[in-house]
Amino acid sequence: MGLTKTEEFTKTQNDLASLTKALGHPARIAIIQFLVKTKSCVCGDIVDELPLSQSTVSQHLKELKRVGLIKGDIDGPTTCYCIDEKVWNKAKKAVGELFDSYKEPNCC
Amino acid sequence: MGLTKTEEFTKTQNDLASLTKALGHPARIAIIQFLVKTKSCVCGDIVDELPLSQSTVSQHLKELKRVGLIKGDIDGPTTCYCIDEKVWNKAKKAVGELFDSYKEPNCC
DNA sequence: TTAACTAATCGCAATATTACGATAATTTAA
DNA sequence: TTAAATTATCGTAATATTGCGATTAGTTAA
Secondary structure (H helix, E strand, O other), X not given: XXXXXXXXXXXXXXXXXXXXXXXXXXXXXXXXXXXXXXXXXXXXXXHHXXXXXXXXXXXXXXXXXXXXXEEEEEEOOEEEEEEOHHHHHHHHHHHHHHHHOOOOOOOO | OOOOOXXXXXXXXXXXXHHHHHHOOHHHHHHHHHHHHOOOOEHHHHHXXXXXXXXXXXXXXXXXXXXXXXXXXXXXXXXXXXXXXXXXXXXXXXHHHHHHOOOOOOOO
């Protein structure tokens, strides 16, 4: 079918999956790393940094915006992208809790 | 195209993306949570727990095995799945470093 | 051996994703 | 106003993902 059965899972599960899915592409990891390390965050700079076309980069930015990890402020003709601190910290906590929930081998 | 330009990104970027992509489905999050909380980890128990068919669950297990987060020991007619501690800790570290790399708002 | 059980794989259909060029929308500069 | 620059969106093609039923492969029990 190609259609995830979202309604069969909990909100937590769907939210975590949505977040990790958004990070699940090397271009989007690269965008995040670039936004973390640079002070400027003009869209054009991101396009220049990535080995992808402008329209493709724009799509990846949209996906990261969808989950809220980044936000874009329109500033004249350009758009200034950056990490959304609040959502970032929430995501960090959620993913951290998942990884921390495993303590030690149960079997095998 | 539908084909990620893997070769244009660094190994770190591809590895992180591959890992988060594997976590990017609610069924796979549910599987991980189930393996974390239960002591038993028989494949059939996972199938019973999830609202998906046996073949679909098997596919999700395969994806998690592909990135190494879980491993499956064939034990007679059943297969015993569990978290792979070593890969888990590596993944935890890699994702943790990504989230920790962001310190404070740069702009916007 | 046969039968029952477990789990992986195959084949298929529906939908999603990735990527690009072209176009549109917006803003600034001339 | 016109032209240039920036970014979003549209349309399209190729590939990937999700899900299921059916089948296959393997093991155990009778």
